[in-house]
Amino acid sequence: MKRSILISGLAALPLGALASGNLIVNGNFQSGDTGFASDYVSVAPGPNVLFPEDRYTVDSNPNNDHSSFASFYDHTFGNADGKMMIVNGAADNGMRVWEETIAVDAGTSYDLSFWLRSCYPTAPANLSFQVNGVDILGSPVQLDDGTLGWTNFASSWNSGASTSAVVRIIDLNLEPSGNDFVLDDISMAQAVPEPATMTAMGLGVLALVRRRRATR
Numbered sequence: 001m002k003r004s005i006l007i008s009g010l011a012a013l014p015l016g017a018l019a020s021g022n023l024i025v026n027g028n029f030q031s032g033d034t035g036f037a038s039d040y041v042s043v044a045p046g047p048n049v050l051f052p053e054d055r056y057t058v059d060s061n062p063n064n065d066h067s068s069f070a071s072f073y074d075h076t077f078g079n080a081d082g083k084m085m086i087v088n089g090a091a092d093n094g095m096r097v098w099e100e101t102i103a104v105d106a107g108t109s110y111d112l113s114f115w116l117r118s119c120y121p122t123a124p125a126n127l128s129f130q131v132n133g134v135d136i137l138g139s140p141v142q143l144d145d146g147t148l149g150w151t152n153f154a155s156s157w158n159s160g161a162s163t164s165a166v167v168r169i170i171d172l173n174l175e176p177s178g179n180d181f182v183l184d185d186i187s188m189a190q191a192v193p194e195p196a197t198m199t200a201m202g203l204g205v206l207a208l209v210r211r212r213r214a215t216r
Contacts, residue, residue, distance in 0.1 A: 023102045023110075024167070027186040028076045029083040033058045039095040040087065053176050054090040056097075062086045062119040062182055069119040075150045075184040082184075089125055089171050089179030097127075099168040102188060104159045109191035112136060112167070113154040115184045118146030122178030130168045131157045140172050143181055150184075156191055 026035035043049045045059040050066040062069035074082030124143040136155040
């Protein structure tokens with residue numbers, strides 16, 4: 001009987017207490033150019049296809065698609081089997097680099113994470129990471145020149161009354177020379193409580209078990 005009481009108590013915990021999967025479709029781009037929207041022109045991978053600006057492709061190495069781009073592999077696998085979104089930054093204002101609309105639960109906290117890297121050292125991209133039109137980092141961030149490797153940008157977001165989240169990346173740098181970058185491993189998942197919160201929940205369950213024992 002003790003075991004069944006404990007399981008019943010855990011089942012009553014909020015869903016956020018349990019690790020949930022990534023809600024982003026094709027966040028690591030392994031399925032290719034699918035599952036997301038963009039205002040950029042999509043081109044198939046190939047030598048120098050990322051001329052001129054406003055174009056992107058999904059490939060395993062930026063140098064495959066632009067002779068001036070750096071040569072490196074994706075963040076997920078770090079080898080030729082991995083894929084990433086490779087972008088030649090636009091010179092037009094407000095264009096969506098990447099966007100997905102996700103169904104969410106109202107009143108729930110979510111963790112978001114994005115991995116990016118410049119693939120050309122000049123005029124690094126200046127990016128805004130948005131959910132429902134609000135920059136979740138508080139202000140746009142500028143990438144480094146790429147020599148430091150992959151950089152992670154992460155934040156949390158609470159849905160409030162919303163039941164959908166439009167997750168979007170916009171490049172605010174309008175410089176046509178340079179402004180080139182890659183994107184990989186986008187994730188959005190229900191936030192998991194801090195260990196202290198989990199401990200408090202566990203103590204609450206144990207207290208419930210003890211109270212039920214005392215009434216027997």
